[in-house]
Amino acid sequence: MSWRVRVDTGLCIGSGMCVGTAPDRFAFDADQHSRPVSEVTGEEEAVRDAAASCPVEAISLTDAETGAPVALD
Amino acid sequence: MVQTGGTRGPEVCPVASQPEAVKFPLPPSPVPYDTAPEMRALAGKCPVARVELPDGSAAWLITGFSEVREVLIDQRYSRALAYAPGRPRLGFDYLLAESLMGMDPPEHSRLRKLVAAAFTEKRMQALRPEVASIVDDLLDDMIAGPRPADLVRSFSLPLPSRVICSLLGVPPEDLDKFHGWSNTLFGDWSRTIEEMTEAYLGINGYMAELIARKRKEPADDLITVLIDARDSGDRLSEDELVRFCFGLLMAGHETTANQINMSFAALCHHPAELARLRADPSLIPAAVEELLRFVQIAGRGTIPPARITREEVCLGGVTIPAGEAVLPMMNIADRDPAAFPDPDRLDVLRAPKTHVAFGAGAHHCLGAQLARMELQEAFRGLLARLPGLRMAVPLSEIEFREGHVIASMRALPVTWDDT
Numbered sequence: 001m002s003w004r005v006r007v008d009t010g011l012c013i014g015s016g017m018c019v020g021t022a023p024d025r026f027a028f029d030a031d032q033h034s035r036p037v038s039e040v041t042g043e044e045e046a047v048r049d050a051a052a053s054c055p056v057e058a059i060s061l062t063d064a065e066t067g068a069p070v071a072l073d
Numbered sequence: 074m075v076q077t078g079g080t081r082g083p084e085v086c087p088v089a090s091q092p093e094a095v096k097f098p099l100p101p102s103p104v105p106y107d108t109a110p111e112m113r114a115l116a117g118k119c120p121v122a123r124v125e126l127p128d129g130s131a132a133w134l135i136t137g138f139s140e141v142r143e144v145l146i147d148q149r150y151s152r153a154l155a156y157a158p159g160r161p162r163l164g165f166d167y168l169l170a171e172s173l174m175g176m177d178p179p180e181h182s183r184l185r186k187l188v189a190a191a192f193t194e195k196r197m198q199a200l201r202p203e204v205a206s207i208v209d210d211l212l213d214d215m216i217a218g219p220r221p222a223d224l225v226r227s228f229s230l231p232l233p234s235r236v237i238c239s240l241l242g243v244p245p246e247d248l249d250k251f252h253g254w255s256n257t258l259f260g261d262w263s264r265t266i267e268e269m270t271e272a273y274l275g276i277n278g279y280m281a282e283l284i285a286r287k288r289k290e291p292a293d294d295l296i297t298v299l300i301d302a303r304d305s306g307d308r309l310s311e312d313e314l315v316r317f318c319f320g321l322l323m324a325g326h327e328t329t330a331n332q333i334n335m336s337f338a339a340l341c342h343h344p345a346e347l348a349r350l351r352a353d354p355s356l357i358p359a360a361v362e363e364l365l366r367f368v369q370i371a372g373r374g375t376i377p378p379a380r381i382t383r384e385e386v387c388l389g390g391v392t393i394p395a396g397e398a399v400l401p402m403m404n405i406a407d408r409d410p411a412a413f414p415d416p417d418r419l420d421v422l423r424a425p426k427t428h429v430a431f432g433a434g435a436h437h438c439l440g441a442q443l444a445r446m447e448l449q450e451a452f453r454g455l456l457a458r459l460p461g462l463r464m465a466v467p468l469s470e471i472e473f474r475e476g477h478v479i480a481s482m483r484a485l486p487v488t489w490d491d492t
Binding site for chain 1: 142146147182183189190195426427434437441
């Protein structure tokens with residue numbers, strides 16, 4: 001199974017929480033907003049940690065096939 | 074490697090021109106909300122500088138904005154390694170050893186996400202009316218009381234204290250005890266090891282008792298959420314639970330209180346900026362960000378929590394070997410001209426998008442969204458309800474707690490016109 005990762009750049013405040021937590025999966029754009037490195041990833045705890053720790057809940061994780069939200073805790 | 078948007082090339086960082094390590098801490102700034110001239114000169118010349126600490130150990134002082142972001146975000150800089158056996162204890166690091174601030178991901182993430190949900194932007198917006206009403210209550214009392222009033226005692230300290238007590242579920246009548254313990258642990262060089270140990274044990278004992286009580290009588294508060302994570306999910310140990318509650322209670326007091334104090338002092342010395350805010354309160358959120366960027370809130374002589382290089386790194390054009398201590402200076406980085414044009418000018422219209430007042434990366438301040446909202450509500454209330462609010466003594470007469478990790482004002486006498 002795999003996850004679809006989205007970052008809402010309208011919400012992102014550039015805290016770097018996700019880049020610091022899952023550096024292989026998130027990176028900054030020129031405006032210091034975070035972007036997923038690839039939209040679909042395997043089930044990785046670090047990605048879940050990053051989504052669960054985002055201070056503005058800008059990261060959404062869904063099941064890549066069904067679109068169902070992935071539990072964050 | 075993390076891309077942090079730096080604009081500085083390797084040629085600008087002449088470590089060769091810095092034959093001797095600079096002694097750190099540098100002399101304090103004569104203007105408390107401002108950066109010291111010596112620090113400004115060093116940052117302008119060497120955003121990555123070799124320093125010697127009071128215990129004689131060597132470290133790297135990082136003052137460039139993009140370099141500080143890199144140190145805070147990139148996992149090649151470790152907080153946990155600062156506690157490796159044989160490492161010197163720097164500054165107030167020993168107090169953070171067993172807190173979230175002493176861990177790296179993924180261990181850090183396990184605990185961080187237990188509380189992250191309680192401090193999100195959405196939760197903080199839901200809490201805003203309660204904070205606004207605490208602000209109003211405190212201002213009612215100030216208006217009814219004598220002038221001048223002490224802003225620290227009557228407003229800036231009780232506000233974040235009441236808010237964090239309410240969030241955690243700590244009875245507000247126990248607050249005085251906490252301020253005593255907090256000052257013993259985080260302030261005043263006059264304290265002895267015995268006094269500090271007593272304060273530490275006092276807090277831990279109190280927390281253990283409170284947790285036992287909440288276990289019997291669960292409530293709608295964060296301590297109960299954490300107890301549940303411990304008891305039903307086994308997601309943190311009993312020691313972690315106690316330390317966590319203690320850390321959360323302590324972390325949000327002095328920081329927010331003195332950000333209010335220092336921001337107000339800075340505004341009083343920039344009357345045109347203060348007038349703009351009075352004329353248009355919708356500027357307050359942007360002004361709060363600019364003040365977070367602008368005011369220097371670290372205590373005099375404070376050594377920031379060190380990161381240790383896991384491997385050899387190249388930072389701002391400087392090669393730093395593995396195993397070296399790196400000190401990110403957030404307040405100084407927020408005055409970097411490469412990131413903020415005319416950085417030493419306070420401009421409430423600037424609306425800086427990204428600053429590092431709350432740090433960055435995995436340790437980005439857990440309470441950042443809470444602090445922002447508290448600061449916004451604090452200034453909304455102060456400016457709307459206390460006309461002509463001003464300092465009642467010159468800034469040079471304000472005393473700071475010696476040795477405190479935050480530039481902690483003992484008192485801030487203020488007065489205002491009739492309401």
